[in-house]
Amino acid sequence: MNATDLRPHLLAFASRPHLPETQALAGTMALAPRRRGPWRAPVAGLGARELDVLLLSYFPAAAPLRPLLQIWREEAEAAPRQGLDEFDELVALLLAHDARPGPDSRWLACAVATASMADNHLWQDLGLPSRAELNTLMQTRFTALKLKNAGDMKWKKFFYRQLCEQAEVLICKSPSCAACNDYGVCFGPED
Numbered sequence: 001m002n003a004t005d006l007r008p009h010l011l012a013f014a015s016r017p018h019l020p021e022t023q024a025l026a027g028t029m030a031l032a033p034r035r036r037g038p039w040r041a042p043v044a045g046l047g048a049r050e051l052d053v054l055l056l057s058y059f060p061a062a063a064p065l066r067p068l069l070q071i072w073r074e075e076a077e078a079a080p081r082q083g084l085d086e087f088d089e090l091v092a093l094l095l096a097h098d099a100r101p102g103p104d105s106r107w108l109a110c111a112v113a114t115a116s117m118a119d120n121h122l123w124q125d126l127g128l129p130s131r132a133e134l135n136t137l138m139q140t141r142f143t144a145l146k147l148k149n150a151g152d153m154k155w156k157k158f159f160y161r162q163l164c165e166q167a168e169v170l171i172c173k174s175p176s177c178a179a180c181n182d183y184g185v186c187f188g189p190e191d
């Protein structure tokens with residue numbers, strides 16, 4: 001089964017397929033084979049038990065897919081991580097802004113961080129239909145971050161900027177976005 005096939009199967013097995021949380025988790029897991037190294041895990045950062053609990057909670061009828069997902073997880077776990085990948089910092093940033101702390105908070109934070117390690121726009125790497133669903137997910141689950149991103153900066157750029165500010169690293173070439181030559185890189189449509 002390839003990545004394109006897996007998402008609809010997962011959603012068919014989901015208890016609440018309409019939720020942005022469900023769609024983001026399904027998309028992140030389905031797109032695992034398109035990521036590199038340790039990010040080829042269904043959801044990086046989750047061990048075998050956590051992945052099983054996630055599947056039981058969000059995709060209770062997905063038992064037939066469990067062996068495949070666990071194989072992907074084991075293969076990814078065997079891959080070395082590069083020195084500075086920012087994954088753990090991003091998970092921590094998301095959890096620090098968790099609006100609905102619960103058992104699924106870590107699964108979602110790890111899924112968003114996993115997708116952030118891929119190469120496309122974040123909504124695409126989460127397998128969501130558009131940026132609108134990603135904004136809904138951020139509004140619902142990471143509300144304070146959504147409020148901080150009042151200018152609707154591209155999410156990967158926004159996360160990176162937040163982590164740089166935390167580390168007191170200056171990445172911006174201009175004191176204001178409006179006057180910056182990189183405005184189009186950080187803002188604008190993501191089609």
Ligand code: SF4
Pocket residue numbers: 161171172173174175176177178180181182183184186
């Ligand atoms: S537009 Fe320029 S100033 Fe604004 S976040 Fe991007 S790089 Fe920084």
